[in-house]
Amino acid sequence: MSAILRAAVNEVTHVRQYQPGRVVSASKVVDMRSDTVTRPSPAMRKVMAEAVVGDDVYGEDVTVNELERKCAEYFGKESALFVLSGSMGNLLAVMSHCGMRGSEMIVGQQAHMHRWEQGGYAQLAGVSATTLVNEPDGTIALDAIETAVRDGTDFHQPTTQLLCLENTHNYRGGVAITIDYMQKVRTLADKYGFRVHIDGARLINAAVALGVSADKLVADADSVQMCFSKGLGAPMGSILCGDKAFIERARRSRKAVGGGWRQAGILAAAASMALENGVHTVTRDHANAVRLATELNRLASDKFLVNMNTLQTNIIMVQLRSNDAAVLCEKLGAMDPAVLCSPFDADRIRLVTHCDIQDSDIDVVVNAFAKL
Known part of the structure; x- marks a missing residue:
């Protein structure tokens, strides 16, 4: 191995073991902070290297x-747009559905779009939000949605243009929202004339958990965004799907927010492989x-417990009997082998399985928790 290549490998290893505030120097690191930490497999790197590319701004x-054709078909929508990230896809959905600045959307208080996307809907799209409580199953109560809708007859108030839902719901532990709920939401949307967008960052997780196809799960939504870099193993990129007019508006807005890219086929090849698998x-x-x-539950610890009734997908919420999640995560990261995980709030630790986690890694994590 050349000196340059060896240095590059060392640098990648250093970054891989990074945790905010310090560098882990363990003999082995199992990273379960998120399913975004995966690396492209050798097969994925090969298809990226061999991808036929052109200038995507020219549509070439x-x-x-x-990929866009395949995703439109996969989700049962007319058209699709390949974008940089899930946050960009969600922002473009708000911009394209709401149109006029000063309109309003309804979103869950614990939704990713509201909590972790820097308020882009207000900051960049000029859209205000009514935030409603997310139920334990990730939904928003139908009567709460109906009460919150504002029809624009009073010019003092914004007009409700959009409802945003999240499937699976991250904050609620990766729970999946059902087709039955979506059908009831569609009835409300048709009654009051607002659109429905699904932040489906982990939508395939939801479809698998419910035993349904992805297109049926989003049939009652006007648009859906899904990440290729969460759970599916691609390095980056998301897809936004909807009708043709919606996607054309989103394509125009994508350029305005700096999302026009050139030979993006290198990334689209990885995304396509991720979708197929x-x-x-x-x-x-x-x-x-x-x-x-x-x-973990077999350890019968007096410090933590996992509620199996709410475990549906790849997100494991470890409920602590104390408010020291950050401290315990530090301890797990300081072990050898080290386990990297996230303090989701004061009394919950989040562990996320992904395609880079092997059977032996599960044993490492269990042993680390046993030491606590």
Whole structure:
């Protein structure tokens, strides 16, 4: 190995072991902070290297075009747009659905779009939000939505243009929202004339958990965004799907927020492979999550417990009997082997299975928790 290549490998290893505030120097690191930490497999790197590319701003990248066609079909929508990230996809959905600045959307208080996307809907789209409580199953109560809708007859108030839902719901532990609920939401949307957008960052996880196809799960939504870099193993990129007019508006807005890209087929090739393997990938992740949660509960610890009734996908919420989640995460990261995980709030630790987690890694995590 050349000196330059060796230095590059060392740098990547250093970054891989990074945790906010320090560098982990353990013999082995199991990173379960998120399913965003995965690296492209050798097979994925190969298809990226061999991708046929062009200038996507001119609409000439055939690999991007094929990915968009494939995703539109996969989600049962007319058209699709490949974008940089889930946050960008969600922002473009708000901009394209709401149109006039000063309109309003309804979103859950614990939704990713509200909590972790820097308020882009207000900051960049000029749209205000009514935030409603997310129920334990990730939904928003139908009567709460109906009460919150404002029809614009009073010019003192904004007009409700959009309802945003999240599936799976991150803050509620990766729970999946059902088709039945979506059908009831559609009835409300048709009654009051607002649109429905799904932040489906982990939508394939939801589809697998519910045993339904992705297109049926979003059939009652006007648009859906899904990440290729969460759970599916691609390095970056998301897809936004909807009708043709919606996607054309989103494409125009994408340029305005700096999302026009050139030979993006390199990334689209990875995304396409991730989509093709998606059901298999997340099915394995779900099985690993159940195994890990079961083993943690077998420890019969007086410090923590996993509620198996709310474990549906690849997100494991470890409920602590104290408010020291950050301290325990520090301890787990300081062990050798080290386990990297996230203090989700004061009394919950989040563990996320993903395609880079092997069977032996589950054993490492269980042993680390046993030491606590």
